[in-house]
Amino acid sequence: xxxxxxxxxxxxxxxxxxxxxxxxxxxxxxxxxxxxxxxxxxxxxxxxxxxxxxxxxxxxxxxxxxxxxxxxxxxxxxxxxxxxxxxxxxxxxxxx
Amino acid sequence: xxxxxxxxxxxxxxxxxxxxxxxxxxxxxxxxxxxxxxxxxxxxxxxxxxxxxxxxxxxxxxxxxxxxxxxxxxxxxxxxxxxxxxxxxxxxxxxxxxxxxxxxxxxxxxxxxxxxxxxxxxxxxxxxxxxxxxxxxxxxxxxxxxxxxxxxxxxxxxxxxxxxxxxxxxxxxxxxxxxxxxxxxxxxxxxxxxxxxxxxxxxxxxxxxxxxxxxxxxxxxxxxxxxxxxxxxxxxxxxxxxxxxxxxxxxxxxxxxxxxxxxxxxxxxxxxxxxxxxxxxxxxxxxxxxxxxxxxxxxxxxxxxxxxxxxxxxxxxxxxxxxxxxxxxxxxxxxxxxxxxxxxxxxxxxxxxxxxxxxxxxxxxxxxxxxxxxxxxxxxxxxxxxxxxxxxxxxxxxxxxxxxxxxxxxxxxxxxxxxxxxxxxxxxxxxxxxxxxxxxxxxxxxxxxxxxxxxxxxxxxxxxxxxxxxxxxxxxxxxxxxxxxxxxxxxxxxxxxxxxxxxxxxxxxxxxxxxxxxxxxxxxxxxxxxxxxxxxxxxxxxxxxxxxxxxxxxxxxxxxxxxxxxxxxxxxxxxxxxxxxxxxxxxxxxxxxxxxxxxxxxxxxxxxxxxxxxxxxxxxxxxxxxxxxxxxxxxxxxxxxxxxxxxxxxxxxxxxxxxxxxxxxxxxxxxxxxxxxxxxxx
Numbered sequence: 001x002x003x004x005x006x007x008x009x010x011x012x013x014x015x016x017x018x019x020x021x022x023x024x025x026x027x028x029x030x031x032x033x034x035x036x037x038x039x040x041x042x043x044x045x046x047x048x049x050x051x052x053x054x055x056x057x058x059x060x061x062x063x064x065x066x067x068x069x070x071x072x073x074x075x076x077x078x079x080x081x082x083x084x085x086x087x088x089x090x091x092x093x094x095x096x
Numbered sequence: 097x098x099x100x101x102x103x104x105x106x107x108x109x110x111x112x113x114x115x116x117x118x119x120x121x122x123x124x125x126x127x128x129x130x131x132x133x134x135x136x137x138x139x140x141x142x143x144x145x146x147x148x149x150x151x152x153x154x155x156x157x158x159x160x161x162x163x164x165x166x167x168x169x170x171x172x173x174x175x176x177x178x179x180x181x182x183x184x185x186x187x188x189x190x191x192x193x194x195x196x197x198x199x200x201x202x203x204x205x206x207x208x209x210x211x212x213x214x215x216x217x218x219x220x221x222x223x224x225x226x227x228x229x230x231x232x233x234x235x236x237x238x239x240x241x242x243x244x245x246x247x248x249x250x251x252x253x254x255x256x257x258x259x260x261x262x263x264x265x266x267x268x269x270x271x272x273x274x275x276x277x278x279x280x281x282x283x284x285x286x287x288x289x290x291x292x293x294x295x296x297x298x299x300x301x302x303x304x305x306x307x308x309x310x311x312x313x314x315x316x317x318x319x320x321x322x323x324x325x326x327x328x329x330x331x332x333x334x335x336x337x338x339x340x341x342x343x344x345x346x347x348x349x350x351x352x353x354x355x356x357x358x359x360x361x362x363x364x365x366x367x368x369x370x371x372x373x374x375x376x377x378x379x380x381x382x383x384x385x386x387x388x389x390x391x392x393x394x395x396x397x398x399x400x401x402x403x404x405x406x407x408x409x410x411x412x413x414x415x416x417x418x419x420x421x422x423x424x425x426x427x428x429x430x431x432x433x434x435x436x437x438x439x440x441x442x443x444x445x446x447x448x449x450x451x452x453x454x455x456x457x458x459x460x461x462x463x464x465x466x467x468x469x470x471x472x473x474x475x476x477x478x479x480x481x482x483x484x485x486x487x488x489x490x491x492x493x494x495x496x497x498x499x500x501x502x503x504x505x506x507x508x509x510x511x512x513x514x515x516x517x518x519x520x521x522x523x524x525x526x527x528x529x530x531x532x533x534x535x536x537x538x539x540x541x542x543x544x545x546x547x548x549x550x551x552x553x554x555x556x557x558x559x560x561x562x563x564x565x566x567x568x569x570x571x572x573x574x575x576x577x578x579x580x581x582x583x584x585x586x587x588x589x590x591x592x593x594x595x596x597x598x599x600x601x602x603x604x605x606x607x608x609x610x611x612x613x614x615x616x617x618x619x620x621x622x623x624x625x626x627x628x629x630x631x632x633x634x635x636x637x638x639x640x641x642x643x644x645x646x647x648x649x650x651x652x653x654x655x656x657x658x659x660x661x662x663x664x665x666x667x668x669x670x671x672x673x674x675x676x677x678x679x680x681x682x683x684x685x686x687x688x689x690x691x692x693x694x695x696x697x698x699x700x701x702x703x704x705x706x707x708x709x710x711x712x713x714x715x716x717x718x719x720x721x722x723x724x725x726x727x728x729x730x731x732x733x734x735x736x737x738x739x740x741x742x743x744x745x746x747x748x749x750x751x752x753x754x755x756x757x758x759x760x761x762x763x764x765x766x767x768x769x770x771x772x773x774x775x776x777x778x
Contacts, residue, residue, distance in 0.1 A: 004382050007389040010481055014396050022385060031382075058333030068391060079395050081388035088388040094399045 016093040018076060023047055023087040030086075042078075046089055050082050177204040394477045401479060404428050408476070408720070413736040421690050423697040423738030425683060428720065429479035431456075431730040435487075436470050441724025443495045444713045449502035451717040452476040453483065456730055459491025459510055461710070466491055466510055471517065473505075476720075476732065486517055486526075579622045583629060589646075591619025597634055599646060612649060614642060621663050627671035627758035631766070635664035641676050643688075645766060652769050653692065657684055663711045669719075669740065671758035672765065677701075677709040677723060685739050688765050696739055701731060 012020045012033055021039055022031035027047035032039040054066040069080040072094075081088040180200050188195040214221045328334075398405050408428050416423060436458045443457035458470040469491035473484040490511040498504040503519040507526070515526030581587040586602040587609075595615035598608040615636035625631035631652070635641045637660040642651035659678035667673035672688035681702040684695040702709055702725050711724040719735040 004386045004389055007386070007393055011389070011393050011396055014393075014480070015400050017396060022382075055329075055331055055333070058336075059331055062333040062336035068395065070395070077399060079392060079399075081392045081395070083385055083388040086385045086388065088385055088392050090392050090396060092396055092399055094402060 011090060014092075018091040018093060019089075020091075021089040023089060025085045042089060042091075043087075046078065046080055047087060050080050050087060054082060175202065177202040179204060393481070394475075397478050397480055401429065404479075408718070408734060411734070413738075416736050416738040419738065421696055421738055423685060423736040423740075425685070425697060425699045425701065425721070425733040425735060425739075427701070428732040428734055429476065431474045431479055431482075431732070432728060433470075433472055433482055433485075435485075436472065436728035439467070439470060439491070439728045440726040441710050441728060441730060442469075442491065442493050444711045444722055444724050444730070445495055445497055445505075446713055446716055447473075447497055447502050448499055448716070450475070451715065454713070454715075454722060455495055455497065455505055456724060457492035457495040457507060458728060459493055461726075469509065471495065471505065471507055473519070474730065484519060488515070488526075576618050577621045579624055579632070581624050581629075582626060589622045589624070589632060591622045591634060591636075593618040595619055595636060595638070597622060597644075610646070612644060614644075614651075615640060617660075620661060621665075623664060623666055625671055625762065626666050626668055628762045629759075631671075631762060633664055633666065633674055635661040635676055637661070639678075641674075652766055653688070655684075655686065655695075657682075662709050665712050665714055665721075667714050668716045671762040673739065675712055675714065675721060677712045679708040681707055681709055681725075683709065683712065683721070683723060683733070685735065687739065687741070689761055690741065692765065697736070701733065702729075 008020060008022075008031075011017060019032070019034045019042075021029050021034065021042055023029050023043045023046070027044055029039045029043040034042070049071075050066070050069055053069055057064050057066045066082055069082070071078040071080075076091055076093045079090045079092065081090075180202050182200065184197045184200055185194045186197050187193075214224065216222075216225070407426060411426065413424060413426065439458035440460055441456055442459040442461065443455075445455050447453040447455070453473060453475045455471060455473045458472070460466055469488045471484075471486040471488070471492055472482040474482050488507075488509065490509040490513065492507050493510055494508040496506050498506070505517045505519065507515050507517060509515070517526045575590045576593050578588055578590040581589075588600055588602070590598045590600055590608075591614070592598070595613070595617055597612040597614040597619060599610040599612070600608040614634050615638045617636050617638040619634055619636045622632060622634045625633070630645045630647060631643060632646060633641065633643050639656055639659060639661065641655040641657060641661055641664050643653040644651050655676070657676060657678050659680040659682070662677050662679055664674060664676040667675065670687070670689075672690075673686065675683060675685045677683050681700050683697070683699055683701045685697040686695050690696060701723055707729075708726045709723050710726060712721055714721050719740055720732050721735065722730055722732045724730050
């Protein structure tokens with residue numbers, strides 16, 4: 001357990017990382033480093049997007065599954081690592 | 097009214113006669129008959145007239161013959177109205193045509209008179225009633241003895257009454273005054289007036305109704321079934337998932353049955369032992385995200401070290417073309433961990449299965465300063481933090497991965513112990529550890545190799561101990577390094593502190609097969625060529641690197657590197673490429689097929705001059721070398737294209753790859769060297 005905690009801490013402390021959010025299967029954030037309203041927004045939107053992406057991948061080949069999702073925008077990069085029950089979202093400013 | 101009367105007259109005439117006959121004729125006939133009747137009556141009365149039998153004809157009577165006169169006419173009496181139309185046609189929308197109507201109303205109205213009866217209870221009726229009652233009262237008052245004044249008043253009132261017809265108020269006031277004036281007579285007359293008037297049939301309407309029970313609504317409602325909205329989309333993968341789950345359930349039930357059939361507990365325990373990764377505690381929610389967190393950390397690192405990752409993957413130094421045959425080493429990631437800052441890298445090894453994973457052993461070469469040791473496993477995918485961390489009380493001197501079971505790492509300690517770490521288990525303690533009882537060494541274990549299931553350790557005191565069997569080989573000196581032959585199982589080389597290299601065999605426990613007077617100082621590393629069966633390389637602190645053919649006592653090639661050589665390693669992709677690292681922080685890469693005498697690349701790898709490089713290893717797949725130094729840093733470098741050059745083939749020939757080519761390549765070189773020395777022989 002401590003390992004995972006440490007990993008999350010490391011991620012948060014990494015260069016350029018803006019925020020870390022852990023979302024459960026229903027789209028409710030259970031752990032975050034952002035303020036509440038932004039967290040809820042990110043959680044809801046990204047949860048839906050991940051579901052859609054996963055559904056797309058699996059529709060094409062049911063034996064396949066989504067492992068990672070990256071959205072690069074002008075300002076930063078949103079990375080989503082889906083798990084069976086959880087969703088880990090990290091927002092990072094890629095260092096140029 | 098007069099018109100109707102005329103109708104009536106006419107109809108009255110034609111009625112009894114019959115409707116179907118032509119009206120004028122029967123009318124005439126009737127009139128004629130009547131005339132006849134009249135005439136006969138008149139004849140009876142007046143005999144004289146009757147005898148004449150002359151008929152009095154009207155002047156415009158129709159002249160008919162006798163036959164015609166005698167003709168009989170039938171008259172039918174029906175209830176039909178002769179004036180009713182018989183051929184009414186109506187448009188039927190259903191049939192879209194005119195349809196004759198079969199039934200026609202046959203009612204003929206003979207007489208109608210609008211009556212002037214008013215309902216008693218209506219406004220007008222009431223008014224008239226009151227008027228009548230006042231008139232009666234006036235009459236009664238007038239007949240009774242009263243004062244003339246009153247009569248006058250009444251007269252006035254009555255005249256006023258007649259003048260103003262509907263003034264009920266004055267009438268009422270008048271009646272009120274009259275009531276007051278003439279005391280007793282008032283109540284009976286109005287009551288008499290209000291008596292029900294029976295009609296001429298003595299019919300009085302009487303009605304009664306049953307008691308209507310008041311309606312009461314009684315309703316009963318059951319509790320609504322709790323409803324829940326559920327919506328989802330059925331995708332192909334959901335169906336697939338359901339099937340897979342079913343399959344797993346069936347398999348699990350089968351397994352349970354099997355385990356019940358045999359001894360249940362032992363079977364399960366065994367299975368648990370073989371299971372991969374750590375057992376996740378169910379209560380900890382955060383543990384479930386460990387996998388995702390791992391991937392995420394790697395991705396975050398990839399973002400941060402994006403340029404390095406790109407370089408690693410794609411960068412090929414274009415300037416190599418212009419550099420003749422020289423190559424360069426491009427620094428990539430640098431791996432460091434704060435707990436190993438004071439420790440030196442004592443061993444590096446790549447994992448045979450996962451090409452990006454490597455193990456680094458930390459300890460200290462300094463005899464005086466001996467502290468704890470660490471074993472870290474890094475992956476190139478995550479340069480900022482090691483994947484596995486194991487710490488030990490004693491410094492680690494050597495390590496090796498098991499070839500088949502790549503999760504087992506054998507580690508040799510400074511205090512003479514050997515341990516095997518199992519990476520699949522979560523514990524940070526070794527799975528097996530030798531202790532004083534099991535015949536451990538008393539001196540530092542310099543090198544070990546995990547060959548099959550045996551751990552072969554080499555220690556300073558000069559014994560080579562083979563695993564649990566405890567096979568010991570006595571050497572005269574103290575061993576510092578050894579290497580097993582890749583193909584010939586039993587053959588291995590041992591380098592000693594004195595500079596000799598012994599060729600030994602597992603079969604002979606007390607004797608060695610051969611000895612080479614290799615170096616003047618301790619042999620730091622020996623290594624067989626991965627392709628050529630006979631060639632091996634050795635390096636030592638006497639600044640030299642030597643390449644040998646194990647059948648020949650003298651070295652084939654000798655290289656002087658101006659500084660104590662810490663480690664040497666063959667490249668896995670070519671039989672003629674090797675790299676050596678020296679204590680002055682430089683790395684040298686040689687390719688014998690290109691340049692037999694000089695290094696293709698001599699590069700300062702470690703920043704600070706005080707830092708000594710201790711080990712070097714080639715990645716089996718990627719063109720990357722990792723170099724460990726005294727400060728606990730591990731640097732990864734990419735080999736430039738010049739260092740990886742494959743021999744150019746002549747046009748038309750296929751590019752041959754494979755061990756045979758490599759062997760042939762090296763053989764060619766060796767022959768060149770061997771010719772002046774000895775017979776050309778393979």
